[in-house]
Amino acid sequence: xxxxxxxxxxxxxxxxxxxxxxxxxxxxxxxxxxxxxxxxxxxxxxxxxxxxxxxxxxxxxxxxxxxxxxxxxxxxxxxxxxxxxxxxxxxxxxxxxxxxxxxxxxxxxxxxxxxxxxxxxxxxxxxxxxxxxxxxxxxxxxxxxxxxxxxxxxxxxxxxxxxxxxxxxxxxxxxxxxxxxxxxxxxxxxxxxxxxxxxxxxxxxxxxxxxxxxxxxxxxxxxxxxxxxxxxxxxxxxxxxxxxxxxxxxxxxxxxxxxxxxxxxxxxxxxxxxxxxxxxxxxxxxxxxxxxxxxxxxxxxxxxxxxxxxxxxxxxxxxxxxxxxxxxxxxxxxxxxxxxxxxxxxxxxxxxxxxxxxxxxxxxxxxxxxxxxxxxxxxxxxxxxxxxxxxxxxxxxxxxxxxxxxxxxxxxxxxxxxxxxxxxxxxxxxxxxxxxxxxxxxxxxxxxxxxx
Numbered sequence: 001x002x003x004x005x006x007x008x009x010x011x012x013x014x015x016x017x018x019x020x021x022x023x024x025x026x027x028x029x030x031x032x033x034x035x036x037x038x039x040x041x042x043x044x045x046x047x048x049x050x051x052x053x054x055x056x057x058x059x060x061x062x063x064x065x066x067x068x069x070x071x072x073x074x075x076x077x078x079x080x081x082x083x084x085x086x087x088x089x090x091x092x093x094x095x096x097x098x099x100x101x102x103x104x105x106x107x108x109x110x111x112x113x114x115x116x117x118x119x120x121x122x123x124x125x126x127x128x129x130x131x132x133x134x135x136x137x138x139x140x141x142x143x144x145x146x147x148x149x150x151x152x153x154x155x156x157x158x159x160x161x162x163x164x165x166x167x168x169x170x171x172x173x174x175x176x177x178x179x180x181x182x183x184x185x186x187x188x189x190x191x192x193x194x195x196x197x198x199x200x201x202x203x204x205x206x207x208x209x210x211x212x213x214x215x216x217x218x219x220x221x222x223x224x225x226x227x228x229x230x231x232x233x234x235x236x237x238x239x240x241x242x243x244x245x246x247x248x249x250x251x252x253x254x255x256x257x258x259x260x261x262x263x264x265x266x267x268x269x270x271x272x273x274x275x276x277x278x279x280x281x282x283x284x285x286x287x288x289x290x291x292x293x294x295x296x297x298x299x300x301x302x303x304x305x306x307x308x309x310x311x312x313x314x315x316x317x318x319x320x321x322x323x324x325x326x327x328x329x330x331x332x333x334x335x336x337x338x339x340x341x342x343x344x345x346x347x348x349x350x351x352x353x354x355x356x357x358x359x360x361x362x363x364x365x366x367x368x369x370x371x372x373x374x375x376x377x378x379x380x381x382x383x384x385x386x387x388x389x390x391x392x393x394x395x396x397x398x399x400x401x402x403x404x405x406x407x408x409x410x411x412x413x414x415x416x417x418x419x420x421x422x423x424x425x426x427x428x429x430x431x432x433x434x435x436x437x438x439x440x441x442x443x444x445x446x447x448x449x450x451x452x
Contacts, residue, residue: 008158010043011125011173013084014063014094018161020086025067025093026165034240035097036068042433047131048198052141052149055178059133062432068293069100072205073109078304105188114317118166119295120201126286127176128197129354130155135367143205147212151181155199158433159233162295168299179204180427182383188396190214190384191326191363193237195316195425195437197286214362214384220395223387225229225450227400231358231415232448233351233388238254240339240424240440241364245277245377245406247335248369251304253335257323262375263445266310271407273308274414279390280304282313282340287425288435290329292316299330304336308411333391339438344417354416354444360386364402377450401452409445418442 018039029035037342041063061206066079077386078096082089131139155177162170180194194204234242247257250263265271280283281302283290295318296396303311331337346354359381367379381400386393418441426434 010061012158014041015171017082017084017086017160018065018163020088021065021082021093022163024086025097026163028094028097029165030071032071034070034114034165035181036070036294037162038063038066038068039159039161039281040066040432041159041161042156044154044158044433045136045379046429047136047140047153049140049153050435052098052144052147053102054137055138061113064291064432066381067093067096067100069191070113071101072105073113074104074107075113076104077108083319088409089204094412099274108143112318112322114321116164116166116294118164119169119170119291119297120386121169123171123290123299123400124289125172125175126176128146129199130176130177130197131199139199139201139204143201144183148184150177150184152179152427152429153179154427154429156432156433157294158414158435160289160435161171162291162293162297169288169442170291170295171362172291174286176286178425178427179425181211183208185215188218189346190213191237191382192220193424193427195423216290216399217290217386217393218384219398220393223395223397225359225387225397225400227452229447229449232357232445233355233358233360234364234443234445235360235362235421236422236440236442237363238364238441240422240438241367241379242377242406242409242443243339243341243438243440245369246279246339246368247333249372250375250406251314251336253315253323253330254319254326256313257272257319258340260372262369262372263310264373267313269409272310273305273407273410274335274412275307275413276344276417277308277410278303278306278342279336280340280342281336281338282439283440285303285337285338285423285437287338287423287437292329292331296327298444301340302328304339328404336438337436341417341421341438341440343421343441345418346418346442348420348442350425351418351444352388352393352408355388357389358387359397359448359450360388370403376403377406378403398448402449404449409448413446413448414443415446416444442447
């Protein structure tokens with residue numbers, strides 16, 4: 001059986017199993033009960049590399065289900081894995097439902113409980129062209145011959161499904177891969193990530209070549225950069241790291257209403273960001289489903305920031321009920337799930353000349369709010385980061401701590417965005433492969449503040 005047929009079979013098999021089990025479980029409800037059911041499944045190949053050799057490989061097929069029982073103003077949610085056999089899974093799910101009933105009987109009333117509604121039906125499948133399992137190792141290691149490459153390849157199908165007792169039913173399947181890797185020269189490392197829905201040998205070779213170039217530049221003499229403010233270029237992955245902080249309450253309607261939003265001034269029109277910056281929630285990227293765990297649908301494209309002005313906050317149904325707002329399909333965490341940043345006018349080939357003298361940062365890490373009230377973020381530089389003079393890379397820097405306000409970095413200090421953008425996929429694999437990610441350009445920022 002070919003890989004394509006096998007993957008097709010997995011999608012059909014999970015869909016049929018989900019439909020069978022959900023129909024059965026919904027038929028067992030009492031008059032005063034409502035139920036929401038979510039399924040999360042995957043068929044993924046994981047290959048871990050070390051020294052450009054296979055260290056570990058495994059093929060994972062798993063199906064998990066969660067049920068949310070609502071009765072008399074109370075809510076309980078529980079989850080478990082499924083075996084894939086309806087006869088065995090039915091009694092297991094009835095036991096899960098019984099546990100929910102036991103708990104819901106003793107809980108206090110929830111004044112902000114969101115009523116279960118029929119949010120319609122949808123079905124979206126994003127098919128890819130992935131490597132066959134037997135071809136992955138050769139496709140990765142052959143172009144990397146001579147490199148000390150370490151990383152993780154994960155590829156295959158990820159599925160999400162949702163239905164409820166009011167009749168809604170949603171389905172999402174996507175076929176993607178990522179290769180999250182680093183290459184080393186002794187203690188020095190440069191990091192790269194190649195991801196998408198269609199494997200291209202030429203694209204992988206080009207991606208690896210860029211990372212090899214960064215690694216070679218690390219052999220230059222290390223530069224001692226003192227704390228201060230420097231013109232700084234954030235490569236797409238670094239800019240994605242910075243913008244990831246928007247998912248930490250900055251765009252949350254609940255955080256704004258509770259007085260803890262770092263973007264409070266933006267939400268209340270007291271300030272705005274750079275007119276160069278426009279950000280959408282864009283589900284057409286195929287990174288994650290449009291429906292949330294309640295089965296509520298977001299618009300395919302939802303403008304968040306438009307030319308520096310806040311267009312909308314992310315509003316979950318619970319927040320909408322508590323604060324009398326209009327919900328827009330946001331998840332309960334009210335963070336972006338498929339952030340898409342509009343590109344600018346700076347060509348990739350012109351980045352160093354536009355930077356002139358300053359810092360080139362390929363990655364950031366350890367990010368956190370240092371002062372949420374002023375949207376100040378702190379973090380560290382990581383991997384291949386360089387000092388640039390006269391438009392030429394002079395040498396690598398030691399790791400630096402930075403501390404900067406997003407109002408400034410995304411506002412008056414934002415000089416340019418690149419014409420090219422890169423997908424930064426979610427690469428978490430705890431419990432299961434994560435969905436989501438972002439598409440971001442590189443960013444040139446003036447007087448970025450470094451403290452240590």
